[in-house]
Amino acid sequence: MGDLHVMRDDLRPPNPPPKRHLISIGDLTREDVERLLATARTFERSLEREMKKLPTLRGRLVINVFYESSTRTSSSFELAAKRLSADTMSIKAAGSAVDKGESLKDTAITLGAYDPDVIVLRHPHIGAPQLVALVTEARIINAGDGKHQHPTQALLDLYTIQEHVGRIEGLHVAIVGDVLHSRVARSNIQALVLLGARVTLVGPPPLIPRGIEAMGCEATTDIDAIGAADIVYVLRMQKERMQEGANYVPSLREYTARWGVTPERLRPGQKVMHPGPMNRGVEIDPLVADAADALIETQVRAGLVVRMAVLYDLLTTGPKAVTAEVPVEVA
Amino acid sequence: MLYVKGGAKQNLVLRGARALDPVEGVDAQIDVKVDDGVIAELGSNLSPNGHRVIDGAGLVLAPAFVDPHVHLRTPGREDEETIASGTQAAAAGGYCTILAMPNTEPVVDSAAVLGALIEQARAQAEVQVGFLAAISKGQEGAELTEMGELADEGAVGFTDDGRPVVATSLMWRALQYSSITQRPLAVHCEDPTLSRGGHMREGIVSAELGIGGWPSIAESVMVERDLALASYESRTLHLMHLSARASVEAVRRAHAERVRATAEVTPHHLVLTDEAVRSLDPNVKMNPPLGAEDDRKALVEALRDGTISCVATDHAPHARHEKEVPFEAAPFGVTGLETAFAALYTHLVEPGLISLETLLERMSAGPARAYGFDAPRIAVGAPANLVLLDTQAGWQVSEDGFKSRSKNSWLIGEKLRGRVRATVAAGRLVHES
Numbered sequence: 001m002g003d004l005h006v007m008r009d010d011l012r013p014p015n016p017p018p019k020r021h022l023i024s025i026g027d028l029t030r031e032d033v034e035r036l037l038a039t040a041r042t043f044e045r046s047l048e049r050e051m052k053k054l055p056t057l058r059g060r061l062v063i064n065v066f067y068e069s070s071t072r073t074s075s076s077f078e079l080a081a082k083r084l085s086a087d088t089m090s091i092k093a094a095g096s097a098v099d100k101g102e103s104l105k106d107t108a109i110t111l112g113a114y115d116p117d118v119i120v121l122r123h124p125h126i127g128a129p130q131l132v133a134l135v136t137e138a139r140i141i142n143a144g145d146g147k148h149q150h151p152t153q154a155l156l157d158l159y160t161i162q163e164h165v166g167r168i169e170g171l172h173v174a175i176v177g178d179v180l181h182s183r184v185a186r187s188n189i190q191a192l193v194l195l196g197a198r199v200t201l202v203g204p205p206p207l208i209p210r211g212i213e214a215m216g217c218e219a220t221t222d223i224d225a226i227g228a229a230d231i232v233y234v235l236r237m238q239k240e241r242m243q244e245g246a247n248y249v250p251s252l253r254e255y256t257a258r259w260g261v262t263p264e265r266l267r268p269g270q271k272v273m274h275p276g277p278m279n280r281g282v283e284i285d286p287l288v289a290d291a292a293d294a295l296i297e298t299q300v301r302a303g304l305v306v307r308m309a310v311l312y313d314l315l316t317t318g319p320k321a322v323t324a325e326v327p328v329e330v331a
Numbered sequence: 332m333l334y335v336k337g338g339a340k341q342n343l344v345l346r347g348a349r350a351l352d353p354v355e356g357v358d359a360q361i362d363v364k365v366d367d368g369v370i371a372e373l374g375s376n377l378s379p380n381g382h383r384v385i386d387g388a389g390l391v392l393a394p395a396f397v398d399p400h401v402h403l404r405t406p407g408r409e410d411e412e413t414i415a416s417g418t419q420a421a422a423a424g425g426y427c428t429i430l431a432m433p434n435t436e437p438v439v440d441s442a443a444v445l446g447a448l449i450e451q452a453r454a455q456a457e458v459q460v461g462f463l464a465a466i467s468k469g470q471e472g473a474e475l476t477e478m479g480e481l482a483d484e485g486a487v488g489f490t491d492d493g494r495p496v497v498a499t500s501l502m503w504r505a506l507q508y509s510s511i512t513q514r515p516l517a518v519h520c521e522d523p524t525l526s527r528g529g530h531m532r533e534g535i536v537s538a539e540l541g542i543g544g545w546p547s548i549a550e551s552v553m554v555e556r557d558l559a560l561a562s563y564e565s566r567t568l569h570l571m572h573l574s575a576r577a578s579v580e581a582v583r584r585a586h587a588e589r590v591r592a593t594a595e596v597t598p599h600h601l602v603l604t605d606e607a608v609r610s611l612d613p614n615v616k617m618n619p620p621l622g623a624e625d626d627r628k629a630l631v632e633a634l635r636d637g638t639i640s641c642v643a644t645d646h647a648p649h650a651r652h653e654k655e656v657p658f659e660a661a662p663f664g665v666t667g668l669e670t671a672f673a674a675l676y677t678h679l680v681e682p683g684l685i686s687l688e689t690l691l692e693r694m695s696a697g698p699a700r701a702y703g704f705d706a707p708r709i710a711v712g713a714p715a716n717l718v719l720l721d722t723q724a725g726w727q728v729s730e731d732g733f734k735s736r737s738k739n740s741w742l743i744g745e746k747l748r749g750r751v752r753a754t755v756a757a758g759r760l761v762h763e764s
Binding site: 123125149209 | 527528533534535536537538539540541542543544546611652655656657658659660
């Protein structure tokens, strides 16, 4: 009955040219990821210089559109674009025409009229990046779409691991907490599996999605499973996503008692990561967050160079870049 | 109970088609003569006698289709569908009869609203329309509608479709009271406390995409509940748009215990699975959501063996701008009247999963029986409700071809086999292509 699924491809929106957008880790090959990480390393060295600005994307326009609140992702994208000399604009849903009921399609068309080279989009719904891609000429970077994907977070996490552990292949990573509501978890599972790591999910049964093992990972409810991991990746308890009365966990207190990452549950040498923002004392013990083995601040630093690498990669490779090398003077 | 536009009945001779009526046991290449809208003669080389002749050579002539589940969006959302446009779409799809759901604005919960609709149908309906009325006032799940009066006014059945009847006690009372109306209760089985926040079936695909999961048990536990109530009260129940294997198995068990329950399934649940949602196309978002391959196989088998006796399109028109949004923000529902036969012929009959005869029965006599009205048939003396089908014709579905006011089809761009060449509904030729 294979041909019954013929529909699937036919229903898909027209495929954009390859590598033009970064919507999901699933868009990338292992080679793509390795190239991006190598590019990020180059940028990291460039940032050690006194003059930190590179002329690479001079005259390009990067628009950040954030329908959900964000500190580190929006600021690092903005700084990444500025470090590469691109012009930047940041639109937040609050205070924009979105407040007046404008649809995503119309907002995208409006912004598209400025001919942006890149639109960085964060939106509460999966599929929003594809919709913007359909109605604008810009390359789209997904900075988080609902509970689906947050690919630059996964890339910066890979970069952090690569730089601090030296390898990804063969590592064992335990991802702990609210996997159900986490786009960070989904992107990281895909990325880590792509690069040959072993991934174990740990959390309360209602927060481990049924069928998630099909992504190539293991799942358990037993917190002791983190003991076997090289890296413990702690997810935020997303209180804002917890519907009232949904009873995913009886209480945060019980969550912390059963699944909180505490010094007692770790062994020496285990690295700890967290995408932020942290709820200290909930999913992560403050002592763990501040310990030398925590890579959390490193992750934030990696965010800048990885996002520089993604912008650079999208704008200097792929079909459109060839025709877009017209010198533009910035007024 | 069924209402259609008045007007002259036709005199026709449908010539040379393979007449196929599985219920009447007709399968022969014969001419069918229609006098003043009634089948007058079956035979070879019937003389036209001034009747209009429609050449059916190479085509299949069957009893026209009956759709037990259509949203005509009238009153309230006439921008999405009207009785005129919806029944034109039905005619184009080969239907002689459709049943309209009461989840309109306002809800069909009073004789006044129902009466106005019946009047409109008598003026505009190209095919016969039956109207279901709500089980609860405003479909709010609290108080029963005046079901006796609504039945007297012409309601063909009762449903809160679009919403489940959440309170078990209300469903119980409605079943008890249905002995007064003698009209079936049709139920949309969904436990909203289980489906809340769900935009697609819970499973491997929802886990990977991070889309809120609507578990199959949200349907099947309500199917079990309603079958238990129907059994306890010995009343008739019609289960709408089943989507899960567990629901099908519950119906099969109930049938074995002689519970009087009928069930329907949609073309999209018979053809697609939750894998289709990977496209993030809002036109594969429906309620109940698309199931797993295992569910789909169970639905096909149930349609084949008669556990499910009706194909229902759940034709649910939506305005373009409402569907041009990210998947999770889009409303549930897809259109289906104009593609149902071709979709099922292409995906079930051609691959040999069910026979053409079975499909024709489930699209016509099955739904008529579920609602207790005369099935369309190819027999002398029967009103002419006929469809002429070209099972050889391939075509590509496109928005431009639709008579429906809405274009939210899950089949846009799809190549299908099987076209409706002509539809005769209540004795009038209402579609030709």
